[in-house]
Amino acid sequence: MTVELLPDLVLCVLLLVVAWSALFASTRRDAMALFVAFGMIVALVWARLGAPDLALAEAAIGAGLTGVLLLRAARKLPVSSARRFDYRRHLGALTFIVVAVSGFAVSIILPSPADITANNIDSPVAAAMSDSGVSHQVTAVLLNFRAWDTFLELLVLLFAITGLRQLFPIEKESLEPARTWQLLVSWTRTLVPLLLLVGGYLLWRGSSGPGGAFQAGALLAAGCVMLRITGMLPPLHWSSFAVRGSVCAGTLLFLCTAVLTHSLGAGWLDYPEAHAGTLILMIETLATLSIAIILTLLVAGERKDLCS
Amino acid sequence: MSSLAANSIILYLLVAVALVMLGLYGLLVLKDPIRRLIAINIMGSGTFLTMIAFARRQDPPDPILHALVVTGLVVAISATAFALRLILAARESREAATSGSTEAEDE
Numbered sequence: 296m297t298v299e300l301l302p303d304l305v306l307c308v309l310l311l312v313v314a315w316s317a318l319f320a321s322t323r324r325d326a327m328a329l330f331v332a333f334g335m336i337v338a339l340v341w342a343r344l345g346a347p348d349l350a351l352a353e354a355a356i357g358a359g360l361t362g363v364l365l366l367r368a369a370r371k372l373p374v375s376s377a378r379r380f381d382y383r384r385h386l387g388a389l390t391f392i393v394v395a396v397s398g399f400a401v402s403i404i405l406p407s408p409a410d411i412t413a414n415n416i417d418s419p420v421a422a423a424m425s426d427s428g429v430s431h432q433v434t435a436v437l438l439n440f441r442a443w444d445t446f447l448e449l450l451v452l453l454f455a456i457t458g459l460r461q462l463f464p465i466e467k468e469s470l471e472p473a474r475t476w477q478l479l480v481s482w483t484r485t486l487v488p489l490l491l492l493v494g495g496y497l498l499w500r501g502s503s504g505p506g507g508a509f510q511a512g513a514l515l516a517a518g519c520v521m522l523r524i525t526g527m528l529p530p531l532h533w534s535s536f537a538v539r540g541s542v543c544a545g546t547l548l549f550l551c552t553a554v555l556t557h558s559l560g561a562g563w564l565d566y567p568e569a570h571a572g573t574l575i576l577m578i579e580t581l582a583t584l585s586i587a588i589i590l591t592l593l594v595a596g597e598r599k600d601l602c603s
Numbered sequence: 604m605s606s607l608a609a610n611s612i613i614l615y616l617l618v619a620v621a622l623v624m625l626g627l628y629g630l631l632v633l634k635d636p637i638r639r640l641i642a643i644n645i646m647g648s649g650t651f652l653t654m655i656a657f658a659r660r661q662d663p664p665d666p667i668l669h670a671l672v673v674t675g676l677v678v679a680i681s682a683t684a685f686a687l688r689l690i691l692a693a694r695e696s697r698e699a700a701t702s703g704s705t706e707a708e709d710e
Contacts, residue, residue: 303611307618313644314622318629323637330641337648344615344655345664352676361644361680368687369637372694388631392624399620420666432666433673439669448674455681463691509673519631586677 306343309336327365334358347505351497354588355513363520364594375407386429428571429502430502437507442564445508446549449582452589453546459593460533460601475525498583501573507580508545512586519525519591523600527557530599531592538588545585548578615656620650635689640683647679 317329321557334357341349416440420432420440427435437445494514501507522528531538549564552574557563566574626646635641651672658668 300611300614303614307614309650310618311621311625314625314648318625318633318645323635326638326641333645333648337652339617340652341655344659345657346658346669346672348669349651349655349672352673356676356680357644357648361683364680364684364687365637365640368691371691372637384613385632388628391631392628395627396620396624401670418661418665418667432663433655433669436666436670437673440675441667444674450676451678452681454683458685459688462688478691507673509677514678590677590680593681602615 297580302343305341306336323369324525326364327369330365331358331362334361348507348510351505351510352513355510355517359517360513360520360590360594363524367524367595426568426571428566428568428573428575431501431503431505431507433505434501434507434575434579437509438578439571442597445582446546446553446564447584449546449549452586452593453542454590456542456589456601459596463598463602479521480525480527483525483527487518487522490514492520492581493520493564494587498579501579502576508582508586512583513590515583515587516590516594519587520595525592525593530597530603531588532599532603533601534603538592541584541588542592543585545578545582548581612656613620615652615659619630619649619652619656622646622652625649637687640686640690643686644683647675651675 310333313329313333317326319335320326320329321399334353337357338350341347341353389576420436423440424430424432424435427439429435429439446519488578494511497506498508498511499513501511523531533539552566553564556565558566623646625647626642626644629642629645630639633642654668654672655664658665
């Protein structure tokens, strides 16, 4: 135990305490507020663990958008009934967890604690960086070496939005939040231009440092969600070509690139070295647009947005 | 940034296990759908923490794991949004079933 470990200990204790209270707070509203706090602490943990890309994404997505999502949905759900303590349920869950943890400890941690922290893997990424077209390793992995992950991840977003559209009942009109908090309106006026600026910066910065399509997309989505909630942005009608086009743009460009690189070059999503940087920037720009619009629709989408 | 000590990596791994188990416990015990969703998200955070703690073993942390977790975060929020919509849809259809002919009660 050294002083070095102190910030980690503080963060870990905070993480566990806030996670516990987010689950077992007395009211649902407290639980959701604490979950937002949990997201912020997780973002701090990522920063501490040397993952600034993740810290940015978590602060925007985990703490920001998820919170809005939960709070908006909870509006429409009735207050949960009083909890009654069921000993058998708790005992069963506890037993299961104790067995699972001890199994994990016995099988992984106890045999060779030294192996867990051993630094014996050489990263193939650093060696291949020179022909990736960008200079930031995480971006290189996301958009070049493992571009398939990113492509499929955009598809997941598309599936989510398609699924969401199926789940709106047809006849009932959802009610519009009539009163908008005045402070929220003025804050939105101040924050949205800043979010736009920071989002654009992160997108551009992604090729050489922490940042990139996901973080930029999440920030832009946060801006759109704020505008949408305060009513300053009219409903994004699904029928409009612009909305559909921007939802699909990232995936389509990825697909075209994949087909082109397959038919002209080395293989699926294997970029020619000379144009890798430009291609990545183009894909990232359109992916940012897609991610921003899809996340906005996922978080703040009403019937008017998705079914008209 | 100075390289983290092996002790702190183990500490974060243990906390990750604790988070997964805490989330699992919540998932098994709680009944409110929103809290269950929070529990699932906490389990997910535990998983991500495991990956990032492992990534920290190298001195520049392993970018592959970071990239995977960035992807995972976005997938997690889309799954959460879909789950919430499912919860609301289930609730709406139950309301429609119980109210039956009397359509007066509306939220």
